Amino acid sequence: MKQLLAALAIVGAIGPVACRYAAPDGSEADAKAFLSEVNATMLRLSNEGNQAGWVQNTYITPDTEAMAARASAAFMTAVTDFAKRAAQYDEVEVGAGERRQLTVLKNALTMAAPTDPEEAAELAQLVASMEGLYGRGKYCQDGESDEACLDIEEITEILAKDRNPARLRDVWEGWHSIAPPMKQRYARFVELSNKGARELGFADTGAMWRSKYDMTPEAFSQELDRLWGQLRPLYLSLHTYVRAKLRERYADEVPADGPIPAHLLGNIWAQDWSNLYDMARPAGGARNVSLTDVLRARNIGPNEMTRYGERFFTSLGFEPLPPTFWERSLFVKPRDREVVCHASAWNINNVDDLRFKMCIDQTAEDFTTIHHELGHNFYTRAYAGQPAVFRDSANDGFHEAIGDTIALSVTPEYLVAVGLIDKAPDASGDIGLLLRTALERLAFLPFGLVVDAWRWQVFSGQVTPDNYNRAWWELRERYQGIRPAQARGEEFFDPGAKYHIPANTPYARYFLSAVLQFQFHRALAQAAGCTTPLHRCSIYGDAEAGKRLKATLEMGASRPWPDALEALTGQREMDATAMADYYAPLKAWLDEQNKGRPVGW
Ligand SMILES: [Zn+2]
16 A cells, blocks of 8 residues: 555545636746646645654544644645646647646546535535445444444454355345445435536546546546456456355355355455455465564564565665665554554655555565565655656556565565575465465456446446446446345445445556556566566566666656556556466466366356
Protein backbone atom coordinates (compact mmCIF):
# COMPACT_ATOMS: atom_id res chain seq x y z
CA MET A 1 0.00 0.00 0.00
CA LYS A 2 1.13 3.47 -0.76
CA GLN A 3 0.18 6.41 1.38
CA LEU A 4 0.53 9.54 -0.62
CA LEU A 5 -1.56 12.61 -0.98
CA ALA A 6 0.28 13.51 -4.14
CA ALA A 7 -1.63 10.69 -5.76
CA LEU A 8 -4.16 12.63 -7.73
CA ALA A 9 -6.60 9.80 -7.56
CA ILE A 10 -7.48 10.74 -4.01
CA VAL A 11 -10.21 13.15 -4.74
CA GLY A 12 -13.63 13.96 -3.45
CA ALA A 13 -16.45 16.07 -4.65
CA ILE A 14 -16.35 19.37 -3.02
CA GLY A 15 -18.50 22.23 -3.95
CA PRO A 16 -18.99 24.20 -7.08
CA VAL A 17 -15.71 25.90 -7.55
CA ALA A 18 -15.11 26.51 -11.22
CA CYS A 19 -17.47 29.45 -11.32
CA ARG A 20 -15.51 31.41 -8.75
CA TYR A 21 -12.79 32.11 -11.27
CA ALA A 22 -12.69 34.24 -14.36
CA ALA A 23 -12.58 32.24 -17.57
CA PRO A 24 -9.05 31.92 -18.98
CA ASP A 25 -8.18 34.52 -21.57
CA GLY A 26 -7.05 31.84 -23.99
CA SER A 27 -3.36 32.63 -23.92
CA GLU A 28 -0.52 30.22 -23.33
CA ALA A 29 0.84 32.56 -20.67
CA ASP A 30 -2.43 32.23 -18.81
CA ALA A 31 -2.21 28.43 -18.94
CA LYS A 32 1.38 28.52 -17.69
CA ALA A 33 0.43 30.80 -14.81
CA PHE A 34 -2.41 28.47 -13.93
CA LEU A 35 -0.14 25.42 -13.94
CA SER A 36 2.49 27.06 -11.79
CA GLU A 37 -0.22 27.93 -9.28
CA VAL A 38 -1.43 24.33 -9.44
CA ASN A 39 2.00 22.79 -8.89
CA ALA A 40 2.92 25.11 -6.03
CA THR A 41 -0.42 24.71 -4.28
CA MET A 42 -0.61 20.96 -4.69
CA LEU A 43 2.88 20.50 -3.36
CA ARG A 44 2.17 22.67 -0.33
CA LEU A 45 -1.16 21.03 0.48
CA SER A 46 0.18 17.57 -0.16
CA ASN A 47 3.10 18.14 2.19
CA GLU A 48 0.76 19.45 4.86
CA GLY A 49 -1.52 16.49 4.34
CA ASN A 50 1.41 14.09 4.61
CA GLN A 51 2.60 15.66 7.85
CA ALA A 52 -0.85 15.51 9.39
CA GLY A 53 -1.45 12.03 8.01
CA TRP A 54 1.84 10.72 9.32
CA VAL A 55 1.17 11.96 12.83
CA GLN A 56 -2.35 10.58 12.75
CA ASN A 57 -1.17 7.18 11.52
CA THR A 58 1.54 6.91 14.15
CA TYR A 59 -0.39 8.43 17.05
CA ILE A 60 -4.13 7.91 16.72
CA THR A 61 -6.18 10.34 18.79
CA PRO A 62 -9.42 12.20 18.04
CA ASP A 63 -7.34 15.34 17.53
CA THR A 64 -4.83 13.88 15.09
CA GLU A 65 -7.71 12.34 13.16
CA ALA A 66 -9.45 15.71 12.94
CA MET A 67 -6.27 17.43 11.78
CA ALA A 68 -5.54 14.78 9.17
CA ALA A 69 -9.11 14.93 7.87
CA ARG A 70 -8.87 18.72 7.60
CA ALA A 71 -5.60 18.60 5.68
CA SER A 72 -6.88 15.91 3.39
CA ALA A 73 -10.10 17.84 2.69
CA ALA A 74 -8.07 20.95 1.83
CA PHE A 75 -6.03 18.96 -0.67
CA MET A 76 -9.10 17.36 -2.21
CA THR A 77 -10.92 20.67 -2.52
CA ALA A 78 -7.96 22.17 -4.32
CA VAL A 79 -7.59 19.27 -6.76
CA THR A 80 -11.30 19.32 -7.54
CA ASP A 81 -11.07 23.01 -8.26
CA PHE A 82 -7.95 22.60 -10.41
CA ALA A 83 -9.41 19.69 -12.39
CA LYS A 84 -12.46 21.76 -13.25
CA ARG A 85 -10.37 24.75 -14.22
CA ALA A 86 -8.04 22.57 -16.31
CA ALA A 87 -11.03 21.62 -18.49
CA GLN A 88 -11.36 25.29 -19.46
CA TYR A 89 -8.06 25.13 -21.36
CA ASP A 90 -9.18 22.47 -23.82
CA GLU A 91 -9.09 24.90 -26.74
CA VAL A 92 -6.05 26.88 -25.67
CA GLU A 93 -2.84 26.26 -27.61
CA VAL A 94 -0.09 25.23 -25.25
CA GLY A 95 3.19 23.29 -25.40
CA ALA A 96 3.20 19.49 -25.15
CA GLY A 97 4.40 19.49 -21.54
CA GLU A 98 1.66 21.87 -20.44
CA ARG A 99 -0.96 19.95 -22.41
CA ARG A 100 0.03 16.76 -20.63
CA GLN A 101 -0.23 18.47 -17.24
CA LEU A 102 -3.69 19.79 -18.09
CA THR A 103 -4.80 16.36 -19.27
CA VAL A 104 -3.55 14.61 -16.14
CA LEU A 105 -5.28 17.22 -14.00
CA LYS A 106 -8.54 17.02 -15.90
CA ASN A 107 -8.63 13.25 -15.47
CA ALA A 108 -7.77 13.39 -11.80
CA LEU A 109 -11.28 13.22 -10.38
CA THR A 110 -13.06 10.06 -9.37
CA MET A 111 -16.19 12.07 -8.72
CA ALA A 112 -17.16 15.42 -10.19
CA ALA A 113 -19.65 17.49 -8.26
CA PRO A 114 -22.37 19.26 -10.27
CA THR A 115 -22.14 23.05 -10.34
CA ASP A 116 -25.45 23.45 -8.53
CA PRO A 117 -24.44 23.92 -4.87
CA GLU A 118 -27.40 21.98 -3.49
CA GLU A 119 -26.71 19.03 -5.74
CA ALA A 120 -23.01 19.14 -4.92
CA ALA A 121 -23.79 19.06 -1.21
CA GLU A 122 -26.27 16.24 -1.70
CA LEU A 123 -23.69 14.21 -3.61
CA ALA A 124 -21.03 14.64 -0.92
CA GLN A 125 -23.58 13.70 1.70
CA LEU A 126 -24.65 10.57 -0.19
CA VAL A 127 -21.14 9.21 -0.42
CA ALA A 128 -20.44 10.00 3.22
CA SER A 129 -23.63 8.23 4.27
CA MET A 130 -22.94 5.15 2.15
CA GLU A 131 -19.42 4.94 3.56
CA GLY A 132 -20.92 5.28 7.00
CA LEU A 133 -23.36 2.43 6.35
CA TYR A 134 -20.50 0.27 5.20
CA GLY A 135 -18.17 1.25 8.02
CA ARG A 136 -20.78 0.56 10.68
CA GLY A 137 -22.01 -2.54 8.86
CA LYS A 138 -22.64 -5.54 11.10
CA TYR A 139 -24.56 -8.75 10.92
CA CYS A 140 -26.95 -9.04 13.83
CA GLN A 141 -28.93 -12.24 13.96
CA ASP A 142 -32.56 -11.66 14.90
CA GLY A 143 -33.17 -11.38 18.59
CA GLU A 144 -29.51 -11.17 19.50
CA SER A 145 -28.25 -8.37 21.63
CA ASP A 146 -25.94 -5.84 20.06
CA GLU A 147 -22.77 -7.37 21.46
CA ALA A 148 -23.50 -10.56 19.56
CA CYS A 149 -23.41 -8.78 16.22
CA LEU A 150 -20.58 -9.75 13.88
CA ASP A 151 -18.43 -7.06 12.29
CA ILE A 152 -16.44 -7.44 9.09
CA GLU A 153 -13.32 -8.72 10.84
CA GLU A 154 -15.25 -11.46 12.58
CA ILE A 155 -17.10 -12.45 9.43
CA THR A 156 -13.82 -12.48 7.49
CA GLU A 157 -12.34 -14.79 10.11
CA ILE A 158 -15.30 -17.17 10.00
CA LEU A 159 -15.24 -17.38 6.21
CA ALA A 160 -11.49 -18.00 6.34
CA LYS A 161 -11.56 -20.79 8.90
CA ASP A 162 -15.00 -22.30 9.40
CA ARG A 163 -15.85 -25.28 7.21
CA ASN A 164 -19.51 -25.70 8.14
CA PRO A 165 -21.41 -24.76 4.96
CA ALA A 166 -24.57 -23.66 6.77
CA ARG A 167 -22.59 -21.36 9.02
CA LEU A 168 -20.62 -19.98 6.06
CA ARG A 169 -23.78 -19.26 4.16
CA ASP A 170 -25.37 -17.63 7.16
CA VAL A 171 -22.56 -15.15 7.76
CA TRP A 172 -22.11 -14.54 4.02
CA GLU A 173 -25.78 -13.58 3.73
CA GLY A 174 -25.48 -11.69 7.01
CA TRP A 175 -22.72 -9.44 5.70
CA HIS A 176 -24.68 -8.79 2.50
CA SER A 177 -27.59 -7.56 4.61
CA ILE A 178 -25.70 -4.31 5.26
CA ALA A 179 -26.16 -3.18 1.68
CA PRO A 180 -29.87 -2.87 0.78
CA PRO A 181 -30.22 0.49 2.62
CA MET A 182 -27.59 1.86 0.23
CA LYS A 183 -29.47 1.05 -2.94
CA GLN A 184 -31.63 4.16 -3.36
CA ARG A 185 -28.74 6.36 -2.33
CA TYR A 186 -26.50 4.69 -4.85
CA ALA A 187 -29.00 5.29 -7.64
CA ARG A 188 -29.19 8.99 -6.75
CA PHE A 189 -25.40 9.15 -6.42
CA VAL A 190 -25.12 7.81 -9.98
CA GLU A 191 -27.44 10.52 -11.28
CA LEU A 192 -25.63 13.36 -9.56
CA SER A 193 -22.08 12.23 -10.21
CA ASN A 194 -22.95 11.69 -13.88
CA LYS A 195 -24.24 15.23 -14.03
CA GLY A 196 -20.93 16.52 -12.70
CA ALA A 197 -18.96 14.36 -15.15
CA ARG A 198 -21.02 15.68 -18.07
CA GLU A 199 -20.33 19.26 -17.04
CA LEU A 200 -16.65 18.42 -17.47
CA GLY A 201 -17.28 16.99 -20.94
CA PHE A 202 -17.31 13.27 -20.11
CA ALA A 203 -20.17 11.02 -21.21
CA ASP A 204 -20.65 9.74 -17.65
CA THR A 205 -18.64 8.99 -14.52
CA GLY A 206 -17.48 5.59 -15.80
CA ALA A 207 -16.21 7.19 -19.01
CA MET A 208 -14.40 9.76 -16.87
CA TRP A 209 -12.60 6.98 -14.99
CA ARG A 210 -11.60 5.22 -18.18
CA SER A 211 -10.30 8.44 -19.72
CA LYS A 212 -7.18 8.47 -17.61
CA TYR A 213 -5.48 5.66 -19.52
CA ASP A 214 -4.27 7.55 -22.57
CA MET A 215 -6.86 5.87 -24.82
CA THR A 216 -10.59 6.17 -25.39
CA PRO A 217 -12.94 4.74 -22.74
CA GLU A 218 -14.16 2.11 -25.22
CA ALA A 219 -10.62 1.07 -26.12
CA PHE A 220 -9.78 0.69 -22.45
CA SER A 221 -12.73 -1.64 -21.80
CA GLN A 222 -11.68 -3.74 -24.79
CA GLU A 223 -8.12 -3.75 -23.55
CA LEU A 224 -9.18 -5.30 -20.25
CA ASP A 225 -11.16 -7.98 -22.01
CA ARG A 226 -8.19 -8.74 -24.26
CA LEU A 227 -5.94 -9.18 -21.21
CA TRP A 228 -8.51 -11.38 -19.53
CA GLY A 229 -8.66 -13.53 -22.65
CA GLN A 230 -4.93 -14.22 -22.23
CA LEU A 231 -5.48 -15.46 -18.70
CA ARG A 232 -8.84 -17.18 -18.84
CA PRO A 233 -7.46 -20.65 -19.70
CA LEU A 234 -5.19 -20.47 -16.66
CA TYR A 235 -8.09 -19.34 -14.47
CA LEU A 236 -10.26 -22.17 -15.77
CA SER A 237 -7.62 -24.70 -14.74
CA LEU A 238 -7.54 -23.30 -11.23
CA HIS A 239 -11.34 -23.00 -11.03
CA THR A 240 -11.78 -26.62 -12.13
CA TYR A 241 -9.24 -27.89 -9.62
CA VAL A 242 -10.64 -25.88 -6.71
CA ARG A 243 -14.22 -26.88 -7.53
CA ALA A 244 -13.22 -30.54 -7.42
CA LYS A 245 -11.46 -30.04 -4.06
CA LEU A 246 -14.55 -28.28 -2.71
CA ARG A 247 -16.71 -31.18 -3.89
CA GLU A 248 -14.51 -33.58 -1.96
CA ARG A 249 -15.25 -31.51 1.13
CA TYR A 250 -18.84 -30.35 0.59
CA ALA A 251 -20.19 -33.02 -1.78
CA ASP A 252 -23.34 -31.92 -3.61
CA GLU A 253 -23.33 -28.43 -2.14
CA VAL A 254 -20.90 -27.86 -5.01
CA PRO A 255 -21.97 -28.72 -8.57
CA ALA A 256 -19.71 -30.93 -10.67
CA ASP A 257 -19.83 -28.61 -13.65
CA GLY A 258 -21.56 -25.37 -12.63
CA PRO A 259 -20.53 -22.15 -10.89
CA ILE A 260 -19.05 -22.49 -7.40
CA PRO A 261 -21.23 -21.27 -4.48
CA ALA A 262 -19.73 -17.92 -3.47
CA HIS A 263 -19.80 -18.53 0.28
CA LEU A 264 -17.44 -21.52 0.14
CA LEU A 265 -14.32 -19.81 -1.23
CA GLY A 266 -12.90 -18.51 2.03
CA ASN A 267 -13.52 -14.82 1.44
CA ILE A 268 -16.56 -12.54 1.55
CA TRP A 269 -16.20 -11.58 -2.11
CA ALA A 270 -14.56 -14.80 -3.35
CA GLN A 271 -11.71 -12.55 -4.51
CA ASP A 272 -8.93 -14.35 -2.64
CA TRP A 273 -9.00 -18.11 -2.25
CA SER A 274 -5.78 -18.53 -0.31
CA ASN A 275 -7.68 -19.67 2.76
CA LEU A 276 -8.42 -22.85 0.83
CA TYR A 277 -4.74 -23.71 0.56
CA ASP A 278 -4.84 -26.41 3.17
CA MET A 279 -7.73 -28.07 1.35
CA ALA A 280 -6.07 -27.71 -2.06
CA ARG A 281 -2.36 -28.27 -1.37
CA PRO A 282 -0.49 -30.92 -3.30
CA ALA A 283 -0.20 -34.27 -1.56
CA GLY A 284 3.01 -34.58 0.40
CA GLY A 285 3.05 -30.86 0.96
CA ALA A 286 5.65 -28.36 -0.05
CA ARG A 287 9.04 -28.43 1.53
CA ASN A 288 9.76 -24.75 1.82
CA VAL A 289 12.74 -23.01 3.26
CA SER A 290 11.56 -21.40 6.39
CA LEU A 291 12.89 -17.87 6.13
CA THR A 292 10.91 -17.11 9.26
CA ASP A 293 13.01 -19.65 11.16
CA VAL A 294 16.21 -18.18 9.77
CA LEU A 295 15.23 -14.65 10.78
CA ARG A 296 14.41 -15.80 14.29
CA ALA A 297 17.42 -18.05 14.72
CA ARG A 298 19.76 -15.26 13.70
CA ASN A 299 17.71 -12.67 15.52
CA ILE A 300 17.50 -10.38 12.51
CA GLY A 301 15.37 -7.50 13.77
CA PRO A 302 13.05 -5.04 11.99
CA ASN A 303 15.75 -2.51 11.12
CA GLU A 304 18.09 -5.12 9.79
CA MET A 305 15.30 -6.71 7.75
CA THR A 306 14.68 -3.29 6.22
CA ARG A 307 18.43 -2.97 5.48
CA TYR A 308 18.13 -6.08 3.33
CA GLY A 309 15.36 -4.35 1.40
CA GLU A 310 17.47 -1.22 0.96
CA ARG A 311 20.40 -3.28 -0.30
CA PHE A 312 18.10 -4.84 -2.89
CA PHE A 313 17.63 -1.38 -4.40
CA THR A 314 21.23 -0.21 -4.06
CA SER A 315 22.26 -3.45 -5.80
CA LEU A 316 20.22 -2.22 -8.78
CA GLY A 317 21.99 1.15 -8.80
CA PHE A 318 19.63 3.27 -6.68
CA GLU A 319 21.00 5.69 -4.06
CA PRO A 320 20.72 4.48 -0.45
CA LEU A 321 17.82 5.69 1.68
CA PRO A 322 18.48 9.05 3.39
CA PRO A 323 19.53 9.03 7.07
CA THR A 324 16.18 10.63 7.97
CA PHE A 325 14.42 7.48 6.78
CA TRP A 326 16.07 5.55 9.59
CA GLU A 327 15.45 8.26 12.17
CA ARG A 328 11.81 8.98 11.37
CA SER A 329 10.24 5.70 10.25
CA LEU A 330 8.14 3.43 12.40
CA PHE A 331 9.37 -0.17 12.33
CA VAL A 332 7.84 -1.70 15.44
CA LYS A 333 4.46 -1.48 17.07
CA PRO A 334 4.77 0.98 19.95
CA ARG A 335 3.68 -0.32 23.34
CA ASP A 336 2.16 2.89 24.63
CA ARG A 337 -0.08 4.23 21.90
CA GLU A 338 -2.42 3.31 19.05
CA VAL A 339 -1.00 3.31 15.52
CA VAL A 340 -2.23 2.18 12.10
CA CYS A 341 -0.19 -0.99 11.68
CA HIS A 342 -1.15 -1.60 8.05
CA ALA A 343 2.12 -1.21 6.15
CA SER A 344 2.53 1.99 4.14
CA ALA A 345 5.25 3.99 2.41
CA TRP A 346 5.50 7.78 2.54
CA ASN A 347 7.36 10.68 1.02
CA ILE A 348 6.47 13.50 3.37
CA ASN A 349 7.94 16.43 1.44
CA ASN A 350 7.43 14.76 -1.95
CA VAL A 351 11.20 14.93 -2.47
CA ASP A 352 13.35 12.83 -0.18
CA ASP A 353 11.76 12.70 3.26
CA LEU A 354 11.01 9.02 2.81
CA ARG A 355 9.31 7.08 5.60
CA PHE A 356 8.06 3.69 6.23
CA LYS A 357 5.35 2.65 8.64
CA MET A 358 4.99 -0.97 9.49
CA CYS A 359 4.72 -3.08 12.62
CA ILE A 360 7.37 -5.54 11.49
CA ASP A 361 7.35 -9.11 12.74
CA GLN A 362 10.23 -11.49 12.19
CA THR A 363 8.46 -13.38 9.42
CA ALA A 364 9.07 -14.25 5.79
CA GLU A 365 5.85 -12.48 4.90
CA ASP A 366 6.98 -9.21 6.44
CA PHE A 367 10.41 -9.58 4.84
CA THR A 368 8.68 -9.64 1.44
CA THR A 369 6.32 -6.80 2.36
CA ILE A 370 9.33 -4.63 3.23
CA HIS A 371 10.60 -5.05 -0.32
CA HIS A 372 7.16 -4.17 -1.67
CA GLU A 373 6.83 -1.02 0.44
CA LEU A 374 10.32 0.17 -0.40
CA GLY A 375 9.29 -0.10 -4.05
CA HIS A 376 6.81 2.72 -3.37
CA ASN A 377 9.47 4.75 -1.52
CA PHE A 378 12.02 4.50 -4.30
CA TYR A 379 9.35 5.26 -6.90
CA THR A 380 8.31 8.50 -5.18
CA ARG A 381 11.89 9.63 -4.85
CA ALA A 382 12.68 8.75 -8.47
CA TYR A 383 9.92 11.00 -9.84
CA ALA A 384 10.57 13.87 -7.42
CA GLY A 385 12.22 15.86 -10.23
CA GLN A 386 8.86 16.16 -12.01
CA PRO A 387 6.30 18.95 -11.54
CA ALA A 388 3.90 18.10 -8.69
CA VAL A 389 1.13 17.13 -11.11
CA PHE A 390 3.36 14.36 -12.50
CA ARG A 391 4.59 12.99 -9.18
CA ASP A 392 2.54 9.88 -9.51
CA SER A 393 2.83 6.53 -11.22
CA ALA A 394 2.50 6.18 -15.00
CA ASN A 395 -1.04 4.89 -14.62
CA ASP A 396 -2.78 3.91 -11.43
CA GLY A 397 -1.82 0.25 -11.83
CA PHE A 398 1.92 1.02 -11.82
CA HIS A 399 2.56 1.95 -8.19
CA GLU A 400 1.39 -1.30 -6.64
CA ALA A 401 2.81 -3.27 -9.56
CA ILE A 402 6.31 -1.90 -8.95
CA GLY A 403 6.20 -2.91 -5.29
CA ASP A 404 4.95 -6.37 -6.21
CA THR A 405 7.54 -6.73 -8.96
CA ILE A 406 10.27 -6.28 -6.39
CA ALA A 407 8.50 -8.75 -4.11
CA LEU A 408 8.47 -11.32 -6.95
CA SER A 409 12.27 -11.16 -6.88
CA VAL A 410 12.39 -12.30 -3.25
CA THR A 411 13.18 -15.86 -4.37
CA PRO A 412 15.22 -18.63 -2.71
CA GLU A 413 18.07 -17.71 -5.08
CA TYR A 414 17.99 -14.16 -3.76
CA LEU A 415 18.04 -15.40 -0.17
CA VAL A 416 21.14 -17.43 -1.03
CA ALA A 417 22.77 -14.41 -2.69
CA VAL A 418 22.34 -12.27 0.43
CA GLY A 419 23.50 -15.06 2.71
CA LEU A 420 20.23 -15.75 4.50
CA ILE A 421 20.14 -19.39 3.44
CA ASP A 422 22.95 -21.66 2.30
CA LYS A 423 21.33 -23.48 -0.56
CA ALA A 424 18.16 -22.99 -2.61
CA PRO A 425 15.71 -25.89 -2.26
CA ASP A 426 15.12 -28.15 -5.25
CA ALA A 427 12.01 -27.77 -7.40
CA SER A 428 9.90 -30.34 -5.53
CA GLY A 429 8.15 -27.73 -3.42
CA ASP A 430 7.54 -25.25 -6.23
CA ILE A 431 4.02 -26.37 -7.14
CA GLY A 432 2.86 -25.75 -3.59
CA LEU A 433 4.38 -22.27 -3.61
CA LEU A 434 2.87 -21.43 -6.98
CA LEU A 435 -0.53 -22.75 -5.96
CA ARG A 436 -0.50 -20.67 -2.82
CA THR A 437 0.12 -17.41 -4.69
CA ALA A 438 -2.25 -18.37 -7.52
CA LEU A 439 -5.09 -18.83 -5.04
CA GLU A 440 -4.52 -15.21 -4.11
CA ARG A 441 -3.46 -13.43 -7.31
CA LEU A 442 -4.97 -15.47 -10.10
CA ALA A 443 -8.27 -16.05 -8.31
CA PHE A 444 -8.49 -12.29 -7.84
CA LEU A 445 -8.33 -11.33 -11.53
CA PRO A 446 -11.95 -11.83 -12.64
CA PHE A 447 -13.21 -10.07 -9.53
CA GLY A 448 -10.82 -7.25 -10.36
CA LEU A 449 -12.74 -6.87 -13.62
CA VAL A 450 -16.28 -7.34 -12.34
CA VAL A 451 -16.36 -4.44 -9.90
CA ASP A 452 -15.82 -1.78 -12.54
CA ALA A 453 -17.49 -3.66 -15.39
CA TRP A 454 -20.65 -3.41 -13.30
CA ARG A 455 -20.13 0.26 -12.48
CA TRP A 456 -19.39 1.23 -16.07
CA GLN A 457 -22.72 -0.32 -17.08
CA VAL A 458 -24.47 1.45 -14.22
CA PHE A 459 -22.96 4.88 -14.91
CA SER A 460 -23.71 4.58 -18.63
CA GLY A 461 -27.36 3.76 -17.92
CA GLN A 462 -27.12 0.33 -19.54
CA VAL A 463 -28.00 -1.13 -16.13
CA THR A 464 -30.74 0.62 -14.15
CA PRO A 465 -31.69 0.31 -10.46
CA ASP A 466 -34.29 -2.37 -11.22
CA ASN A 467 -31.48 -4.53 -12.63
CA TYR A 468 -28.60 -3.72 -10.29
CA ASN A 469 -28.36 -7.07 -8.59
CA ARG A 470 -29.13 -9.18 -11.61
CA ALA A 471 -26.37 -7.46 -13.61
CA TRP A 472 -23.95 -7.91 -10.71
CA TRP A 473 -24.50 -11.66 -10.50
CA GLU A 474 -24.45 -12.09 -14.27
CA LEU A 475 -20.99 -10.56 -14.35
CA ARG A 476 -19.80 -12.56 -11.39
CA GLU A 477 -20.96 -15.77 -13.00
CA ARG A 478 -19.54 -14.90 -16.40
CA TYR A 479 -16.09 -13.84 -15.17
CA GLN A 480 -15.60 -15.60 -11.84
CA GLY A 481 -17.70 -18.70 -12.36
CA ILE A 482 -19.43 -18.32 -9.01
CA ARG A 483 -23.04 -17.94 -7.91
CA PRO A 484 -24.90 -17.15 -4.69
CA ALA A 485 -26.31 -20.08 -2.68
CA GLN A 486 -29.81 -18.91 -3.58
CA ALA A 487 -31.03 -16.45 -6.22
CA ARG A 488 -30.62 -12.87 -5.05
CA GLY A 489 -33.36 -10.52 -6.28
CA GLU A 490 -33.52 -6.75 -6.46
CA GLU A 491 -34.46 -6.52 -2.78
CA PHE A 492 -30.72 -7.00 -2.26
CA PHE A 493 -27.91 -4.69 -3.29
CA ASP A 494 -24.95 -7.06 -3.24
CA PRO A 495 -22.43 -4.73 -4.94
CA GLY A 496 -22.78 -2.46 -1.88
CA ALA A 497 -21.26 -5.15 0.33
CA LYS A 498 -17.86 -4.40 -1.25
CA TYR A 499 -16.14 -1.33 0.22
CA HIS A 500 -15.10 0.25 -3.08
CA ILE A 501 -18.72 0.60 -4.27
CA PRO A 502 -20.09 2.76 -1.40
CA ALA A 503 -16.70 4.51 -1.10
CA ASN A 504 -16.65 5.18 -4.86
CA THR A 505 -13.09 3.98 -5.36
CA PRO A 506 -12.23 2.81 -8.88
CA TYR A 507 -11.11 -0.79 -9.04
CA ALA A 508 -9.63 -1.55 -12.48
CA ARG A 509 -6.21 -0.49 -11.14
CA TYR A 510 -5.97 -3.67 -9.08
CA PHE A 511 -6.48 -5.80 -12.15
CA LEU A 512 -3.90 -3.76 -14.08
CA SER A 513 -1.44 -4.02 -11.25
CA ALA A 514 -1.82 -7.80 -11.10
CA VAL A 515 -1.14 -8.10 -14.82
CA LEU A 516 1.65 -5.51 -14.99
CA GLN A 517 3.74 -6.92 -12.15
CA PHE A 518 4.32 -10.15 -14.06
CA GLN A 519 5.03 -8.30 -17.27
CA PHE A 520 7.59 -6.16 -15.43
CA HIS A 521 9.08 -9.19 -13.74
CA ARG A 522 9.45 -11.18 -16.95
CA ALA A 523 11.07 -8.27 -18.81
CA LEU A 524 13.49 -7.45 -16.00
CA ALA A 525 14.34 -11.13 -15.51
CA GLN A 526 15.15 -11.37 -19.21
CA ALA A 527 17.24 -8.19 -19.01
CA ALA A 528 19.09 -9.79 -16.12
CA GLY A 529 19.80 -12.85 -18.25
CA CYS A 530 17.82 -15.18 -16.06
CA THR A 531 17.46 -18.68 -17.47
CA THR A 532 15.56 -20.46 -14.67
CA PRO A 533 11.74 -20.61 -14.53
CA LEU A 534 10.33 -17.13 -13.86
CA HIS A 535 9.26 -17.89 -10.29
CA ARG A 536 12.92 -18.64 -9.51
CA CYS A 537 14.32 -15.45 -11.12
CA SER A 538 15.52 -12.54 -9.04
CA ILE A 539 16.79 -9.27 -10.49
CA TYR A 540 18.88 -8.67 -7.36
CA GLY A 541 22.25 -7.13 -8.22
CA ASP A 542 21.55 -6.66 -11.91
CA ALA A 543 22.59 -3.28 -13.29
CA GLU A 544 20.71 -3.58 -16.58
CA ALA A 545 17.41 -4.40 -14.86
CA GLY A 546 18.09 -1.54 -12.46
CA LYS A 547 18.68 0.90 -15.29
CA ARG A 548 15.37 0.02 -16.93
CA LEU A 549 13.48 0.21 -13.70
CA LYS A 550 14.97 3.60 -12.89
CA ALA A 551 14.12 5.06 -16.31
CA THR A 552 10.47 4.14 -15.81
CA LEU A 553 10.23 5.32 -12.23
CA GLU A 554 11.80 8.70 -13.02
CA MET A 555 9.13 9.46 -15.63
CA GLY A 556 6.37 9.53 -13.05
CA ALA A 557 3.18 10.47 -14.86
CA SER A 558 4.92 12.86 -17.26
CA ARG A 559 4.49 10.59 -20.27
CA PRO A 560 1.59 8.44 -21.47
CA TRP A 561 1.92 5.10 -19.70
CA PRO A 562 2.88 3.11 -22.86
CA ASP A 563 6.15 5.13 -22.86
CA ALA A 564 6.84 4.13 -19.27
CA LEU A 565 5.94 0.52 -20.05
CA GLU A 566 8.25 0.52 -23.07
CA ALA A 567 11.19 1.88 -21.07
CA LEU A 568 10.83 -1.04 -18.70
CA THR A 569 9.73 -3.89 -20.94
CA GLY A 570 10.33 -2.85 -24.55
CA GLN A 571 6.59 -3.36 -25.13
CA ARG A 572 4.01 -0.62 -25.57
CA GLU A 573 1.02 -2.83 -24.82
CA MET A 574 0.06 -4.54 -21.62
CA ASP A 575 0.66 -8.26 -21.92
CA ALA A 576 -0.84 -10.84 -19.59
CA THR A 577 1.07 -13.72 -21.18
CA ALA A 578 3.82 -12.99 -18.64
CA MET A 579 1.55 -14.08 -15.84
CA ALA A 580 0.59 -17.17 -17.83
CA ASP A 581 4.33 -17.90 -18.30
CA TYR A 582 5.00 -17.48 -14.61
CA TYR A 583 2.30 -19.99 -13.73
CA ALA A 584 2.95 -22.37 -16.64
CA PRO A 585 4.41 -25.09 -14.36
CA LEU A 586 1.34 -24.84 -12.13
CA LYS A 587 -1.02 -24.99 -15.10
CA ALA A 588 0.62 -28.18 -16.34
CA TRP A 589 0.22 -29.70 -12.90
CA LEU A 590 -3.41 -28.54 -12.53
CA ASP A 591 -4.34 -29.90 -15.95
CA GLU A 592 -2.85 -33.24 -14.95
CA GLN A 593 -4.98 -33.28 -11.78
CA ASN A 594 -8.04 -32.14 -13.74
CA LYS A 595 -7.99 -35.03 -16.24
CA GLY A 596 -11.50 -36.32 -16.78
CA ARG A 597 -13.10 -33.41 -14.94
CA PRO A 598 -15.53 -31.04 -16.64
CA VAL A 599 -13.95 -27.63 -17.19
CA GLY A 600 -15.86 -24.35 -16.88
CA TRP A 601 -19.48 -23.68 -15.98
ZN1 LIG B 1 1.59 -1.24 -1.90
